[in-house]
Amino acid sequence: MEFVKEEREENKRIKHEEPETRRIKHEKQGEFVEEKEENEESSEIEVKNHFKTGGKPSHCDRRFSHPSLLKRHERIHSGEKPYKCSHCDKRFSHSSSLKKHERIHTGEKPYKCSHCDKRFSVSSNLKMHVRIHTGERPFKCSHCDKRFTQLANMKKHERIHTGEKPYKCSHCDKRFCDSSSLKRHEMIHDGKKIQCSNCEKRFNNSSNLKTHKMIHTGDKLYKCSHCDKRFSQSGNMKIHERVHTGEKPYKCSHCDKRFWNKSNLKTHERIHTGEKPYKCSQCDKRFCDSSSLKKHERIHTGQKPYKCSHCDEIQ
Template sequence: MSVYNLRLINIQIYINSAVISERQRQSLLKDSEKMSDPEPCRIKQEETEELIDVKVKEESEELSKDEEKHHVKSETESDSKIEHSVSVKTTAVKRFNCTQCGKSFVQPSHLHQHMRIHTGEKPHKCSHCDKSFSHSGHLTVHERTHTGEKPYTCTHCGKSFKCSSHLNEHMIIHTGEKTHRCGHCGKTFLRPAVLKKHLRVHTKEKPYSCSECGSSFTQQSSLRRHQQIHTAVRGFVCFECEKTFITAAELSRHQRIHTGEKPYTCTQCGKSFTQSTHLNKHIMVHTGEKPFTCTQCGKSFTQSSHLTSHMKTHGANHV
């Protein structure tokens, strides 16, 4: 077989292969048809081979450009997706800041509600009484005190509550988990709020102050009771000694002095007391609990008054 025929066969094989494009195939067929004799064919073949190399190179370059364009496009689309993803995430940024305290919020409506803490605005008014609230949810819960509605029921004992948080606190009674421990005396509590109040026994913190006389208290409820001294009418009178009281409960407790009634009895020794607080203090005698600890020497006491008296032994600066 001549070199001419061999080269022609190679061209045909290359033309029939799937590697080259249709445009390359048509161009090679056209060039091969022009071959008439071995010598011209040899020259033409060399030119054709060069032509093939050039065309393949050109097609390859064009393909590379297309791939490059596609790659750039893909990167652009990918970047666009990334930018979109970032923009979605940035929508969750707390962009609405309170100018009063610096607290941030995701939505302007949340900031608007928060601002009522600073402005004192209470647009939600109770239709049954004169009370107003900053949030509609608080009004809904309050109105249940008038309607008697208690939609949250304990599945253990059937007791019902007007809000879910009260039910959640109640459920701890059934589980019995006292997971909140005092670091000073080791006493445990069902709820963190109760532990927080208890800690003030040790820290002597009294954050609630009366604006009328300056007296301070460890609990807000104690302050409210105290403020009635300044504002409330003492309409409950003891007929034994004519002493007056703000509430019926206070009068009832006082009257036990005259009647000798002691409804609170210790289950350990049978001793009775006129008030529950007196019983609670007495029980510490049996349990050995001494929640009031001296910060100077570590000695502990069952009552705060005993600790106060003890502190005087360390000097006036420590009382």
């Protein structure tokens, strides 16, 4: 605990001396840059505290304004992780990373959305979620006019233009532009897939199989917090709960209309784009949604599924 106390006290002192986001002069260029906190979870350590004065690490040329910042940085080189989770064996270089991790165990979600009742364990997730309500898409593709709420989604999209496929299958030479497509593909090679005992569907892990089996068993573990309705999948429960909360997070990019779920938004946007992906198997007529196609095809089949409860008339 002495590590936590020491770092906390030092952080207080630094905070008192300088603003939270400190503007510092770059050693070589003489320009001001933002000093960012080191984060062991990010793929690239963004430490830009390059000073002429202050501590210099023994492993690299970076310089720091305070001994504590130098000490924090040097843990990257030494691999030292003095902060241990009190719930599991995971260790961390920084107390802030430990605090963030421990919320997984405690279930603490201190960051609440100002537009709905949704809560988050980390502020960055709240920031991304709020964009659903505001419609803000700060990340624009450098090749076309498409905009995105998340940087990762923009990068994935840009690979359509560049043709870049950084994810290579470990079993064959096939390459993919995103990790989820690679994962789906690698299941073809994986001979240890678990098959559902009720149907021929196969799964790469037992948890996915368990969720799927609820369709057959009728188990509905997820109960709506507003009414007695139950669901076999948490995703379906979340969509249903929006009926109670009035939350419509999906906004049309062409007009002001908003929707409970993504599929309804997708169907609606086809009115604007003119896209009609559903083609009749009997004629050349096309439709923007599957229900309209189904309704139309009854003209050809003569099917009349709706029977009057008072007489024998079928419509």
